Amino acid sequence: MSTKIQGAVAALSALALLTACTPSSDDPDATRNGANKTAEAAADPVFRVGAITSEAAESASESTPSSQPSDATSSAEPSESVDAATAMPGAGDFGEVTESGDDIDLEAGQRIGISVENADLSDISVTEEAHPRIAHDPGTFFDASGTALEADDDAQAGSSTPSSTESGTADDGSKDAETDTKDTAEAVAAPDESAAWISTYGLVADSEYTVKVTATTANGDEVDLDATITVGDSDGAPMSVRTTLADDQTVGVAAPIMLNFGSTVSKDFRDDVERRLSVKVTDEDGKEREVEGSWGWLYDDPQSRLHFRPKEFWPAHSKVSVDVPLKDVPTGENSVGQNDLTLDFEIGRKQVVKADAKSHRMTVTRDGKTVMDFPASLGAPKSPSYNGTHVVMSKAADYTMTSEQWDYETDVQWAVRIHNNGEFIHAAPWSAGVQGSQNVSHGCINLTTERAKEYYDSAIFGDPVEVTGSQVSLSTNDSDISDWVYSWDEWKKLSALD
Structure with missing residues (x-):
């Protein structure tokens, strides 16, 4: 000192x-x-x-x-x-x-x-x-x-x-x-x-x-x-904080807690902000569960982003309460937090998707039991799928897929987005004949229409999708949810606290 x-x-x-x-x-x-x-x-x-x-x-x-x-x-x-x-x-x-x-x-x-x-x-x-x-x-x-x-x-x-x-x-x-x-x-x-x-x-x-x-x-x-x-009061400019999750929302076991700031939080003040945040996990009966986790400051985009993820996936069937008391908290030399924020959401069943580019199959386990085992087609050699843990981000019954890189515009059904690099799990009836034997997609996981609908109906935000068998892997860059790409030691280094 x-x-x-x-x-x-x-x-x-x-x-x-x-x-x-x-x-x-x-x-x-x-x-x-x-x-x-x-x-x-x-x-x-x-x-x-x-x-x-x-x-x-x-x-x-x-x-x-x-x-x-x-x-x-x-x-x-x-x-x-x-x-x-x-x-x-x-x-x-x-x-x-x-x-x-x-x-x-x-x-x-x-x-x-x-x-x-x-x-x-x-x-x-x-x-x-x-x-x-x-x-x-x-x-x-x-x-x-x-x-x-x-x-x-x-x-x-x-x-x-x-x-x-x-x-x-x-x-x-x-x-x-x-x-x-x-x-x-x-x-x-x-x-x-x-x-x-x-x-x-x-x-x-x-x-x-x-x-x-x-x-x-x-x-x-x-x-x-x-x-x-x-x-006394501060004359600092107010900086908002919001979250992408909603109260009472049920999410998958890989869903991170995501805080988005209205501007950039100065690095000198990030420890002041982070130390105030708390995460409480209980079971369905309200009994506290011990869950090891950490906050991580991701790269500014251009606003600051702060995520919390557990070391392992959340325990299924849990309740999570988040307290973010940041009103009037210094976020920079001339800025302060605009608002406090609380969030109460639930962790649903543990549903994990595993898609293997070598075996050309996609399996779905729910609370440890296999509930789906489908032939699939993943990314072709010129446009491979990415190894690593993806996270279900959104889904749409009808979706128009476009790609400037591959020059196509295609309407698909039962599309579940698993990364913002263009990877989806969706219905692809045109590749049904080779699903289970060849990889022909532009990086997506192709299923028949019937199978895609069955999976679509079961998917919720935050479900993990683990891809293996490809020759390329996910990067921590250019991703809204890259939390699980980091090793646990790497993730902890993103915290502003010692």
């Missing part, structure tokens, strides 16, 4: 030391008594809560905590470096002295800085009142010299993306109090000898935050601080 913070913490310590050592009169006894009184006063923890500039916070995030032992031959300690001397902010960067009950006014996009004198920080929580379930900002802790401290991963209670949480209802229909507590972000425990903390994420406009800090004195006494941060 940045040496910019070292000066702030060191300045606070120096101020405290200077106060304790300053005589109050020329009388030696008075000096001694005054020093004792000052020392007694200094023994009480002194908290400061305020804004850290984005520049200082960004600089802090670019440095790493020092874990190397001291070197006796070194000519200077890290805090004495030229960069540290020229980059140190003043003690005021941590704000005025703060007492419990204080209300602090800060600006949208600023980071929170918290420091304590005469004690060590024990834990910190910053809760956004309008969205208490958002995972707590892990921030970075510093010791009294300004050195960034490595946090214990087990102690980072709220540092990850918001997780699924169960909710309950009391007999009278009201929210169960114990369950409601689980929906609130937990505090983050501080490493030993923590004297200051800086948040990772910026503040949201037109919001209120509750700050709770616990510090421990040298005598082992715990002292609490409760304060409120009020954030």
Whole structure:
């Protein structure tokens, strides 16, 4: 972390030391008594809560905590470096002295800085009142010299993306109090000898935050601080967010959650956006299901696109709830989220299509049972189908297929789009004679009219279609839904969160 913070913490310590050592009169006894009184006063923890500039916070995030032992031959300690001397902010960067009950006014996009004198920080929580379930900002802790401290991963209670949480209802229909507590972000425990903390994420406009800090004195006494941060409105341009899915829609097990923004979300603000999003999966009875998944920022088209996919296909017969609280959240230096968004949809049966260009067959399994096994014709050698996991995107009973590359315009029936590169599963009565023995299409999966109709009636958005046996494979470029083309490790790298 940045040496910019070292000066702030060191300045606070120096101020405290200077106060304790300053005589109050020329009388030696008075000096001694005054020093004792000052020392007694200094023994009480002194908290400061305020804004850290984005520049200082960004600089802090670019440095790493020092874990190397001291070197006796070194000519200077890290805090004495030229960069540290020229980059140190003043003690005021941590704000005025703060007492419990204080209300602090800060600006949208600023980071929170918290420091304590005469004690060590024990834990910190910053809760956004309008969205208490958002995972707590892990921030970075510093010791009294300004050195960034490595946090214990087990102690980072709220540092990850918001997780699924169960909710309950009391007999009278009201929210169960114990369950409601689980929906609130937990505090983050501080490493030993923590004297200051800086948040990772910026503040949201037109919001209120509750700050709770616990510090421990040298005598082992715990002292609490409760304060409120009020954030004013922002003059940033509003940026909308929408989704292609609909409430109560039933989708296939490969359907990603797709968020489309009205403009481009700056890369510097994508972690602020992503950390606020939550996905909750339950079974048909409302019992929570653990599903590993991750958000991924796809290439801008030209607006930003953010998708969520599970590591494996969704568990069949599940319910998914998505919370996207992005109103007034910074999305760039001069833009903020225009709206909040929620989405509740269902995962239907697990229907998987497998089409093999070598065997010239298409099989359909539903919840593990084969329900269709058809002869088919896939892409000809000059216009092959693409290996990889496609996803059903849409379907039409009657559709006109056109291709500039192959110079044709053909009306077809029972067309199910599986990629926006022109691949469909559709009726092709003209190739019925070679279906099961040759590949003659322009990349589509050809079936007889009767078989195409049977499959068409069963297909829903999000069903996976796995093509094998071809000499070419799907690319992650030029695709609305390329989520399953990425390996899981590749997909996780698309997240803006560490």
